[in-house]
Amino acid sequence: MAKMRDLESVSIDPQVQFLLDKARNENVLTAFDRADMMNICGFGSTGVCCRHCLEGPCRIAPNGKGPQTGVCGADVHQIVARSFLNHLTQGSSGHAEHGREVALTLLEVAEGKAPYQIKDVDKLYRVAHDLEIVTEDLSMNEVAKEVALKALEDFQKQTGIMNWVKLRAHEDSLNTWNKLGITPVNAHLEITKAVARNAMGCDADPTNLILGGVTMGLIDGYAGLHLSTDLQDILFGTPKAVKAKYSMAVLDEKKINIAVHGHIPMLSEKSVEWSRRLEDEAIKQGATGINIVGVCCTGNELLMRQGVSVASSFSSQELVIVSGVLEAMVVDIQCIMPGIQQVAECYHTEIITTLPYVKIAGATHVNFEPSEADEAAQEIVMKAINRFSKRDPEKISIPDQTVDAYAGFSTEQIVEALSGLNGEDPLKPVIDALVSGKIRGIAALVGCTNPREKQDYGNTVVTKELLKNNVLVVSTGCAAHSLAKHNLMNFDGLEYCGEGLKEVLEAVGNAAGLPSLPPTMHMGSCVDNSRPADLLTAIANRLGVSMNELPAVGSCPETHSPKALSIGTFFIAHGIDVHIGVSPQLSGSEFVTNVLYGDRTDEHEVNADKLFGGKLIYEQDPYTAAKLLLERIDMKRETLLNKLVAK
8 A cells, every 4th residue: 555645745734634634543535645545657647648549548658669659640749739638628618617507597597587686787787888789778687688698609609709709808819819710619619629629530730739729728718717707796796805714614513514615606605595594493403503614616706705714625625524514515516526425424424416417426416407596505505404413523623723814806806906096097006016116027826736736835835936026916716725724815924025016015905995905816716717817908908018928927836627727728828828836748749848838949830939928837846936937027027118118
């Protein structure tokens, strides 16, 4: 049996260490230990294993010995490029389905079939205006229906350009995509084409396969990120600054605890509502109330809009159950470990799946449809209430310290805060700080945690290194969990900031009635990576430059999910450099790595940096990664300042 890592090597979070130790003592296997037991496949880790037909599987030896093509004749470059496209197709399809689910919900709400209210009417009308919908003489619900139908066109139309690409894309970037012939028409069409071109006997040009991957990144960005965020803001409200708590200690032994986990917020919003409506039922069972806690991006959605506290990111999701006080974990789609059911069987927790195409063997299923959201949420909360009496007191153990964190920094909220310094031109304070050097650049710290990696270490190290060098940092997804837990989203974290950045954060915060802005700004869930994109688009438009000319970068030090690759590809397509700290499984092909890492110097060769102005940076060491990101920031910063002076 493989040797398990010591607790300090698993995570820098002492509460995760505490609960992992408890799990091991109780002979409960979690993802951290399963990772130690798993032998890494040398072929798969370099992308040279092909399973796309029944002639194989075929694999190319990285050392050059043995067969150098598959049975069909595909060489290592074709195989690695297809593997990359396959990852991006998986990633973008999850987010595209997220967007479609939200669009269908908005349509049902507009038609009076689903029990939700439109919370941000102003954003509804702004989006309708930008979609060129004539709203005169239309009721609010009629406008909402037209917006929903425009969204659903992005999964149906057969010609032209996706509506949300036209709505949100920067003009210069769109011109580049059009020239390359990679601009998407509709999400389902492009995903289907990607699956088809990956099949044996179809696309065998590595460059074309990589460009197909960029299209998948655009599908993720516009059918997933932008479309989802816009419609969720309309339905549930655009986030505003909120103070909440992080860590496993948000669990409450005296209350009935329900963890909501996944990504789509429609059911979780209703679960919060029904937890409040059924409080008396909980008290009848001997509890003092009902406590909803968040896991992964559903947690981020509720945090941003309702101030619900967050218990865990992806890699430690099973440890929420190990606490012994979780009555139910309610899941929808994306990043749900099947292992939660095996862990739950060691305690009293009930795992409840909610979507017909995302089930777990042994779990309870409560089907969710928007039209029956109240019934589903009521049933789920009652199931949790009825589990309270089944707790085993001998298995209860909860850490006791929470961390304050400020979240809710939508693009609109950031602009509102900046308007306290300049109401007529809110972005001018950021522009002035960029030009003066008080802000050296802008970084989005995004993505995941990974059971193979030391949890939170890469995310926090990269962030601290950027902050001390006066880089403005925003964050989303599970990476935001890492930063929040380690005081990088409260005022204590200002000690990590360089003097110039700290001065700007304090000035903007004071204008907004706060001591400061937090050192890193929580912008939301994975699909809310649209918000950093919107912020960069606004800054580029204000400066009159392309996005690829901004001193801006993205970093995902602890990624585990293919969707992190597709989100990263979306940003690279806009000319933003993106760092990842976990192998993207590309090293088997020098051609593919050269194209994506921008290392080709021959003017006739294709590379991402040349095509888009941004590239992929793979670096495991977070200190070295931060240094590389700063070098790219400085390079673009110098070019930008020279251009502004020339104007």
